Every structure is written in structure tokens, then in C-alpha cells.
Amino acid sequence: MSSPVIISIRGLTRSFGDVHAVTGIDLDIYEGEFITLLGPSGSGKTTVLRMIAGFEKPDAGSISLSGKDVSQLPPYERDVNTVFQDYALFPHMNVLSNIEYGLRVKGVAKAERLERATEALHQVRLEGYGERKPSQLSGGQRQRVALARALVNRPSVLLLDEPLGALDLKLREQMQIELKALQRAVGITFIFVTHDQEEALTMSDRIAVFNQGKIEQLGTPREIYNSPRSSFVSEFVGQTNKIQIADEKINIRPEYITISNTHIEDSRVAKGVLKDIIFVGATTRYLVETDFGLIIANNPKETLVLGSSVHLSWDKNKEFLVR
């Protein structure tokens, strides 16, 4: 990455009582990138985000923003803004006042406030909604207001805490695309927290996979997906078959396994009985009972009959090693 580092995290640690939420994390975040902190709930990703925002103080370690250690500063002295999971819009203010809030705090003159707020409303495609109260908006619209309220301050970094979690699938997919486009347009660094691996793969320049307070792997979506470094990452991001063949432990994604009624020559082959066919929309999963255990394959050669014996084959180069 050629861009300069905007946030530099070193040895970041935070415990809540006996729970070690974050244990010694190092992470550099580059200017203008879209980085996702991905992990299951309780993996420490949100705690890291909250420490960057200033809502939590680290027990140890440092967070530098544009070269300055901010880890002990209160939220209002940091040049970052947050989009909250449940939006956290002020219910007693209308949309425009919500968006203007940050500018009002900083004492920006009324005319400029209005101009920037209107521009922000335009950016999130909510022109004409300024007079409404948050309670009169749908979930997706509130989401956009929360986004506008943060972006209008032109922060150097925008923090997004599972902002799409409360939306239904279709809206979520639409917002994923919009969010990514918006990030490209404004050029602000986005730090996005989610537990949804698909969301992470879709939007991010880089992904940091969190597990038990540590970063398991940091890389581009392709790196994370194609060469996961640990079995946790391989299972959390996408699906993985873990197969023991003789002394060899193999990991292979279901979509690389061809399933057929007849033998197909490849660097790996296996035989088994088709136990189940699970239709999941875009793909269909075939569950095959083999001598090496249950294998899931997503790549059928032809129509297959439940209970029949089938042949599996895959390219050895698609396998990956994990810790």
C-alpha cells in the first residue's frame, strides 16, 4: 500500500473484568482505505473500534491518529466520527438538526452549516427529508442520516459499527454497494466492523479477521479467502472441508470440488455416497459421505441422484495449509 499510515495501533489491550476483550493488537491503517474488522461477537473488533473513537480507554498500548497519540483523549478531541449500530440519532431533533449537530458544536456559521448539511443529505440521497423526525423514517433512511451526520464533519477517519446489521437482506446489499461508492467518492478512511463475512469480502480493501481479542489474519479479501492462514479464518470466511487423507491434513473450499456420476481425472479424487442436496439459492451444496468423512462439494458436473455413488475430484493446488 502506497498511501501514508493514518492510524497506527500498537500493543492495544483492554479487559473487562476477567474478560480479555483485546489482547495486544498491532495494526496500521492507511489513508483512504476501506478496512473491515471482521469476527464473531466477542472477538474484540467492536472494542477496538470504540477505543479508536474514544468511548473506551485502553489498558495498555497506543493509538496514533495522523502521528499523534490519541489513546487517552476524550471522543470530542479526536478527528474521527462514528456511525452507530442502532444509528443513535437524537430523537428530539429533526434530520437537519441531527446532521448539523457536529457543526453547531464546532461553531460553524449558520449559512455554512445549512449548506454542508444539505450537501450531506444529497450525498445520502435524502433531499427533502430535513424536517422529519428520526421516528418518521425507515431503518434504511435512519442509516443514511447517521452516515450524513458523521460525514458532514469531514473526519479524517469514519468508524462504522455494524451499521447494516439492523437492515433486511436486500436493503443491506444495496447499502453495501452505496457505502463503498460513497467511500470512493469522499476518499475518507473507513473502518468498518462486521460479523458478516460476505459483507467484509464485498466492500473491503483489506480485512482484519478477529478471534478472541487477536487479529488472526490481515489481508485483502482475496488473500483472506484464498489462503486463510488459520483454520479459524478458513471456517469463518467461507466454507471449508477439512479432510484427513493418510497423514495429510487438507483444506479445500467446496466450490473447487467437482462432483460427478463418473470418474474425472484430477490431482485429487475420492469416491462416496451422495447423502444430501441442500439448495441455497445461488449454489447447491452436495453432502457426500466418503472414506475420509463428510465432504461438501458445490460444483456438480451433471444431475445427481440422492443416495447414488458419486465421484469427487479437485485440483491439489487449490488446497491450502493452515496452522
Place this chain on the structure above:
Amino acid sequence: MRLTALLTAPVLWLVVAYLGALAMLLVTAFFTIDSFTGNVIQQFNFGNFQDMLTDAAYKNVVLRTLGIAISVTFFCTVLAIPMAFYMAKIARPKTQKILVALVLTPLWASYLVKIYAWRTMLEPGNGVLDWLLKPIGIHSPGFGGPAIIIGLSYLWLPYMILPIYAGLERLPNNLLDASGDLGAHNFYTFRKVILPLIFPSLVAGSMFTFSLSLGDYITAQIIGGKLQMLGNVVYQNFSINLPFAATIATIPVTIMALYLYLVRRTGALASM
């Protein structure tokens, strides 16, 4: 049918005991007494109201009582907000429960006991306050207006803390986070986010502190020195001139009705 049976008792209670008593009060206020025998003459006239409105002494009592009720409400609010905030937003869940219990405990003790305790505290010369604070040159305010305000503020404080506490409990923490995140200092957040959102709770609490202070007479009797509140005037007239006592008693009722009307106009009742 069953609903009717179920509601009969409460409705009877409301109509007879509650509205009935209030109606009797209003009607009696327009009666007069035979100055020789002291018997109530059930004859409708405005004489009592004329006396009350023309005598400057009553105007003073009304203004003084209002002043005390407003002061008590003010002090209760000022004390209750930080306490409720600590309980709802800062204390750990376990401490929180203990604090709620502590706020409630004074309500278990008798009103009289508490006011006599304050009498001992405020006693000029050898009271607890003088004994404690004399070394640093502060004296007890003695018995009178300030003593009444202290006593009533102490008595009604829990009624202010609890609604504010409940209001703050309902206030999502992330709104406070969001305000700080957008650059607001804590005081700014308090003014622009917390205060408007707990306003209905403040109104709820003030209805208790204000109305309870408005009608009180025992505190004034015990620690008020020579000072009289509306309740004392009612109490004194009660045995000698019942209709006039009723006339005086319409004042706090009217003030309270006016207060509720104003509160209604702010819209705070709707969100309560």
C-alpha cells in the same frame, strides 16, 4: 358485566371519596358561619373570597408558599439530576440497586420523625449543624423560611430522583457517545441531549415536589418558626371558620390545576 363488577369499587372510590371530597370543599368555600354560635350557615355567597382577596396578609402567604414550593422544586431538581445520573449511567448494576434502595429508605420512616430530626439538626445554638459547622464559622439558618426549604427538599427529594432516574435509564447510552463523538463536551451534551430528553421526567418529579410543598403545613409548624404557609392558615381556620379554611384551600388546588395545564401545553405529559 364482569368488567362493571370489577370497576364498581374503584369508580365509587373515585367519585365519592375523591371527587366528592373536592366538591364538598368547593361548595363549603362559598358558605359562611354564624359569628355568634360558630355554626356553618349553608348560604351561597362570595364573602370568603372577597375577604381572602382583599386582605394583603393572605396574598403574602400565597406568594411565600409559592416561593417555597418553587425553591424546593428547584433544589430537588439540582440535587436529583447528578444523583440520578450517577445511579443510571455511572454506577455498576449492583451499586445501582443499592443506591435505589438507599434513595427509597427515607420514605419508610415517618414524616414526623424526619422533620423532628431536622429540628434537632437546625436548632440554633446547640443543634447538630451549629455544633458541626461553628468551628468553620457557619451558623445554622435557624427556624424559618430556609429551614422549611431544607426540610421539604429533603423530604421530597426521592420523588424527584426516581422519575429522573427512570428517564435516564431509558436514555440510550449511545446518544451520549454520539454527542461526544460529534465533538460535544459533557456540559454541551447535558444541555442539548440529556436535558431535553429527560424533561418529561423533570416535570413528573416537579409535580410531586411542587404540589407536596404547596400543601404542606407540618414542616412549617415544626421548623418554620413563626413563618406560615398556606396549609397553616387552612389548619388554623379549620376549627374556627371551616368555610374560610375551605376558601383558602382552593388556592393550592387552583395553582396546581394551572400548573398541570401549563405542563400539558409543553407536551411533557404525552411522553410520560
